[in-house]
Amino acid sequence: MNRRSFINNLSVCGASLTLSPTLFSFTKAPEKKIRFALIGKGGMGSADCNTALRVPQAELIAVCDIYKPRLAAAKKEWGEHLKLESNYKNILADPTIDAVIIATPDHWHQRIAVDALNSGKHVYCEKPIIHKRSEAKALIKAQKQSGKIFQMGTQGVSSVGIQLAKVLLESGIIGPLNFVDARFSSAPGMLNSFQAPAEATPTNLWWDQFIGEAPKQAFTPQRFFAWRNWSDYGTGLAGDLFVHVLASIHYITGCKQPKKVYSDGDILYYNDGSRDTPDLIYSLFDYTMPDEKSHFKVSLGANVLDGVSKQWGSTDFSMIGLKGTMRVTWDTVTIKTHGTVNTEGLEERLAQLPGFGAMRKISDYEVQFSANPEYPDAHFLHFQNFFHAIRDKSESVAPVEFGVYASSAALMSFESQMKKQII
Ligand SMILES: NC(=O)c1ccc[n+]([C@@H]2O[C@H](COP(=O)([O-])OP(=O)(O)OC[C@H]3O[C@@H](n4cnc5c(N)ncnc54)[C@H](O)[C@@H]3O)[C@@H](O)[C@H]2O)c1
Numbered sequence: 001m002n003r004r005s006f007i008n009n010l011s012v013c014g015a016s017l018t019l020s021p022t023l024f025s026f027t028k029a030p031e032k033k034i035r036f037a038l039i040g041k042g043g044m045g046s047a048d049c050n051t052a053l054r055v056p057q058a059e060l061i062a063v064c065d066i067y068k069p070r071l072a073a074a075k076k077e078w079g080e081h082l083k084l085e086s087n088y089k090n091i092l093a094d095p096t097i098d099a100v101i102i103a104t105p106d107h108w109h110q111r112i113a114v115d116a117l118n119s120g121k122h123v124y125c126e127k128p129i130i131h132k133r134s135e136a137k138a139l140i141k142a143q144k145q146s147g148k149i150f151q152m153g154t155q156g157v158s159s160v161g162i163q164l165a166k167v168l169l170e171s172g173i174i175g176p177l178n179f180v181d182a183r184f185s186s187a188p189g190m191l192n193s194f195q196a197p198a199e200a201t202p203t204n205l206w207w208d209q210f211i212g213e214a215p216k217q218a219f220t221p222q223r224f225f226a227w228r229n230w231s232d233y234g235t236g237l238a239g240d241l242f243v244h245v246l247a248s249i250h251y252i253t254g255c256k257q258p259k260k261v262y263s264d265g266d267i268l269y270y271n272d273g274s275r276d277t278p279d280l281i282y283s284l285f286d287y288t289m290p291d292e293k294s295h296f297k298v299s300l301g302a303n304v305l306d307g308v309s310k311q312w313g314s315t316d317f318s319m320i321g322l323k324g325t326m327r328v329t330w331d332t333v334t335i336k337t338h339g340t341v342n343t344e345g346l347e348e349r350l351a352q353l354p355g356f357g358a359m360r361k362i363s364d365y366e367v368q369f370s371a372n373p374e375y376p377d378a379h380f381l382h383f384q385n386f387f388h389a390i391r392d393k394s395e396s397v398a399p400v401e402f403g404v405y406a407s408s409a410a411l412m413s414f415e416s417q418m419k420k421q422i423i
Contacts, residue, residue, distance in 0.1 A: 034122075034387050036099040037062040037083075037091045039112055041070045044126055045103030048153065049078070051379045052101060052124075055387050061097055064088045066206035067224075069199050086206055088112055092119040099390060102126060103153075105227040106235050107214055110135040117146040122390050124383070126153040127247070128239040128407035129400070133415075136404045143400040151386040151396040152403030154247035156314055158385055159330035159378035160355035160371035165319065166252045167353060168333055168369065171346060174321030176294040177253065181320070182245045182313025184237070184302035194274065196221035222274065229275030236277040236414040237302035238263070243410035244314030245300060247398065248328070249287075252319070256405045258285040258298070263417035269305050279304045283413040300413070330378050332370045334362075341367045355381075 034057055038049045041063050052058050062083035063074040071084045085091050091100060092115055099122035102112050106128055113125045123143075129152050130136050143150045156162055169177065200221040207219045214232040217223060227233035228240055235243075250256060265281030285298035300313065319326045324337030335341055343359065350356045350369065357372035376384070382397065389396040398406075412423040 033057055033059040034098050034390055035059050035061045035096055036101060036124075037064065037094075037097045038074075038101045038103065039064045039088045039091060040102060040104035040108075040126075041065040041074050042103065044153075045101065046077070047379070048101050048103055048124070048126070048383070052383045052387075053078070054380055055384050057391065058383070058387050062091055062094065064091050066209045067200075068204045069197075086209070089115070092116055092121060098122060099124065099149075099386075105210075105233045106239060107131045107233045108212055110139050111212065113150075114138055114142040117142040117148050117150070120146060120148065122149040122386075124151045124153060124386050125403070127243045127403070128235050128410050129403040130407050130411070131235060131239075133408050133411050136408060140400055140404060149386065149389045149393075149396055150400040150403070151382070151389070152247070152398040152400075152406070153382070154244050154398055154403075154406065155379045155382035156244050156248050156330055157251045157398050158382035160353070160357075160375060161328055161330040161332055162248050162251060162378075163353055164333045164350065164356065164369050164371075165248075165326060165328045167350060168326060168335065168346075169252055169319065169321075171349070173324065173335060173342065173346070174319065174326055174337065175323030177289070177296045177319055177321050178294075179296055179320040180245075180249055180298040180317060182242075182298075182300050182317035183309070183311040184241045184300075184313045185306040185309040185311045186304040194222050194226050196225065200224065226274065229270070229277055231277055231414075231418065234277065235411060236417065237265075237279075237281050237304065238283065238300075238410045238413035238417070239407070241302050241314060242283065242300045242413055243406055245317055246285075246298075246409045247402070247406035248314070248317070249298060250402065250406050250409075251398075252328075253287070253296075254290045255287050256290075258287050258409050258412065260286045260422050261409070261412040261416050262422045263413050264420075265417045277414075278417055281413070281417050283416065285409065285413070330371075332368055334366065334368045336366045338365075340364045343367060 038045050060078055064085040065071045066086050075082055100116050102109055102125040109125055110130050113123050116123050202219050210224055223230055263281055263283040265278035267278055268280050270279050280303045282301040288295050316329045324335055327334045347359050355371050355375035357370045360368045385397045416423040
């Protein structure tokens with residue numbers, strides 16, 4: 001049985017009462033569908049949309065993109081009935097649309113999100129939800145005034161692994177946290193230089209709408225497709241990658257923001273004018289736990305010039321405490337301690353956690369906690385949580401203030417590298 005049929009079977013059986021709040025949503029009678037639109041049909045927008053469509057109560061109505069080939073592809077992928085728009089304001093003006101997914105480059109996130117909230121739409125916004133820290137206040141205000149649901153696209157926080165890590169850290173099993181460590185390398189082959197597709201012409205692309213409020217530039221496909229390389233549109237490797245780990249750390253520890261951040265990095269290889277953000281960055285973050293009783297440091301590194309190590313920190317990082325360590329992935333938490341691992345009472349506690357599968361003793365000093373392999377993936381759970389929150393008027397798992405704090409921590413790291421100073 002695969003994950004989906006497991007869920008479907010549950011809903012058929014009506015096995016709701018002993019289930020988690022997450023699975024409970026499947027067991028309710030079908031209701032009016034939540035009608036959503038996608039703004040930004042690139043790589044992640046497409047993945048988001050496909051995942052959102054796996055949630056039974058969600059219906060895709062419209063797609064917006066400024067690049068014609070992607071708009072045309074939307075109908076092929078999701079149906080001829082779709083309304084297609086190149087101006088997101090037309091999507092927001094449609095009263096039949098309840099929610100939007102924003103998956104444009106980073107420099108558009110806050111502007112579109114504020115407009116969407118002011119138009120009465122619920123918002124699922126890709127990370128980082130702000131491009132500059134100065135954008136935070138207006139976004140929080142728009143969400144508060146609208147009362148609409150907001151979810152940041154850091155799907156890891158919905159994973160069973162991160163949920164397990166939160167309970168395990170709180171249980172004291174590794175003692176007070178002192179260090180978190182995560183590394184990112186490039187996917188092999190990523191060093192190849194950029195090649196524009198033949199259809200990337202000014203007639204196929206609304207260039208001014210890509211630029212938005214960023215400094216004016218003559219049309220260049222490289223900036224459009226490799227926008228992550230440029231600080232006018234992206235937020236460097238910190239906003240692209242670190243934000244996922246930071247969101248998970250904030251979720252697990254309850255911390256909101258680092259006291260200070262120091263980064264170093266450089267353009268070590270791509271100094272051919274193809275980027276103004278580093279291809280290698282290392283950052284140290286200084287955090288105090290919410291009870292102010294202990295402090296911990298976070299070390300994050302990303303090196304896109306390393307095509308060999310295959311490290312992906314957002315889905316695999318270490319948390320080190322005085323009594324032991326936790327290696328956290330989205331499906332497992334592996335604990336190693338100095339003495340015998342004390343698991344007393346833990347299994348019962350974890351049994352209450354949606355998606356918990358099993359506890360496996362590897363040795364007296366090592367225990368692994370894992371997700372039920374039949375339980376849905378983090379991306380699906382994150383979207384389910386979003387639609388669930390809309391339907392039940394409950395808080396989402398990554399609401400706007402949480403998103404602003406995690407995004408700001410990533411932006412502090414980026415800023416520190418660019419300015420070569422402690423932030
Ligand atoms: N959550 C995750 O795991 C994850 C993974 C990858 C990317 N992302 C985020 O998703 C976002 C998109 O990244 P991507 O890799 O899909 O980029 P992409 O370049 O593949 O897609 C961006 C799309 O937005 C469109 N676009 C640009 N400006 C627009 C505008 N003003 N109005 C409408 N459409 C516009 C582009 O034409 C393009 O199709 C980024 O913010 C990125 O950080 C998140």
